[in-house]
Amino acid sequence: MQYYALAILGCILYFLTKTLYSLYTNVQLARASGIPYTISPIYGYNMFWLVTSPLYLKLLHRLPSFLTEPWIHITPGDWSWQMSYTPFGSAMFNSDTFLIVSPGGIIMPTADADVINEIVTRKADFPKPIEMYGSLDIFGKNVVSVEGGEWRRQRRLLTPQFNEKSNGVVWKESLFQAGKMLESWKRGSVVDSGANGRGEDGKADGGKVNGFPEKKVKNATKSGIVISELGKDCMRLSLHVISRAGFDVRCLWPGAKDSEKAMDEGSMDSNIVPEGHKMSYTSSLETLLHRILPVLILPDWFLRLSPWSLLRQAGTSYKEWGLYMSEIYDRKADMIQHTKSISTDDEGLDLMGAMIRHSGLIEGTPNHGKRGVGMSQREVMGNSFVLFLAGHETAANSIHFCVLYLAMRPDLQRKLQAELSQIFGSTPPSTWSYETHIPTLFTTLTGAIMNEQLRLIPPVVMIPKSTPASSPQPLIINGKPCIVPPKTHIALDSVAVHRNPKYWPHGPARSEEDGGPVHESSNLENDLEEFKPERWFVTSDDSSSSTTVRGREGNKDDEATATDEDNEFEISEAPTSTSHKPLFHPQRGAYIPFSEGARSCIGRRFAQVEILATLAVLFHTHSFELCTDGFASEEEVSKMGREERSGVYGEVRQEVERKMREEMGTVITLQFRKGGVRLRVCERGGELFF
């Protein structure tokens, strides 16, 4: 017995000594670095901590502050969103870059645009920590999960496919799918789980609905349709757009009419399960992407044999999607083999087809017989999957939050609608032109709204970089030369740098009468926590801004500092309108929703075109308002005067702001952890409030 006790004591002592020694070594490195640092007992990226800490974090907050300050604020998984710019400001570290030193390693968050720019430019000195992405290889290695020469080879094959022609396809498909989303709301086929299919007034009437003539609409109220799953609907829209662009397969919304199916050869109905399959094309993809975490983390056999049906479904969707991709691959490879081309006509784009054609696997195609330039079949599969993964949730969230912010700012919504009427008149979206309209959308209010939404809620919050294990890196931080220790995990904090007052035009914070500051500790003295697309119309020499900030003129800085590699992997810029003044151009490193440098987002233009097109369709003819459930019923609102309505709306808006602050976090991308905000959509002119 004594031996066992001694053995256990020995293990504990060994563990403690090892931990203390690691902490001591890391503190020495931090001290020598010249960078401000703080000590934390826990390494923020420790998997056990990330998974279990939400269970006991509240308890830790109750411990005496000398035990937990300040690390408790900068170690939880979601600290970047929760704390915003606070840790970098004068109340905490008063430095836009600092180190969090723990026994498990060193983390360097930064909200300094110059530091970020230096890091993304010196790609070899600050590589992506790809060990974090290994689990993304479920269908094969891909451009997200590799580094160095392997990454360069894959990225070189993919970059040319993201061009103006493909942006044009994205534009057309987004216009089409956004229209179908509106139609699906009208049909009532997007089920309102929150209201049990009943209207806000509790009646399942759905009879005469403002702007929506159809009978028996599930979520109908007297003034429109209630949508409580906007986030999910946007995900579906985004998946449909990528499916068209990625595989040239058009997806249909639930309840699509037979005529649509007949019209679209190669379209996939979300309800039809083809022979040899257990799930439809769309539901296998949707299920896989919505349950992606267990699929990435847990072994296949565990998913299959799991007692929980959610996990079993996730396992089935993984298998089914693999099967669909193989079938599409075989069909395309066969076509290329026989015709040496793919169907990249004006109606469809085909990223997978293009990958196969350039893979070098098929005789007679461009890279056949060349060493070190093509792709294996598994890499084609891996990249096809990862484009869906990287591209659907990010763009979907952006559309979702743009609509939500616009519902919170009816004044801005009216301005946007007036502007869209000016641009498109009363023409239907099917006639809108990519060449004519997209440059205008980029430089007017729609573009400013998208930019501002991505400033406030960038989907990727802590863009990871690192220093190699044996290679400390010199870097100018806070104006003095410093050494970033080896094996440091660097987090480019997009949430914080997007709110750093040094780089952004800003005015005074919201007054108490209007609801007071949005965040309890970040940027209390300015409006950088607020959604104000107007700031994008301010140029650096504009005297109407209360601060002067350093922006960029056009792309001059890009040209001056971009490396050859940046240029090689540059994504084609969509043309911007020459008849409008360009929007504010933040300095390099200050605006990083798509990251920057050679390793920045390959789908940036794709996503921007999708977001702009979707917003244009939705707001050209429709209005979105916050539901006032819990504050006033629709009937009560209809009896109120203008001022009283405005008061109720203000209260609801503040509740939504609270929800966004407290109930959002990173689930792959930044979004509501569960649930969302209920909105009412109606045709323009039928608004209940403003």
Ligand code: HEM
């Ligand atoms: C609003 C929408 C989007 C945002 C905010 C966004 C953001 C980002 C960010 C921040 C990165 C860098 C991640 C890192 O370094 O860890 C990235 C990389 C990437 N994104 Fe996006 N993305 C969006 C849409 C898309 C779309 C639509 C696609 C494809 C269709 C896409 C494909 C990719 C790929 C393949 C990479 C990896 C690039 C590489 O490592 O070379 N993204 N994205």
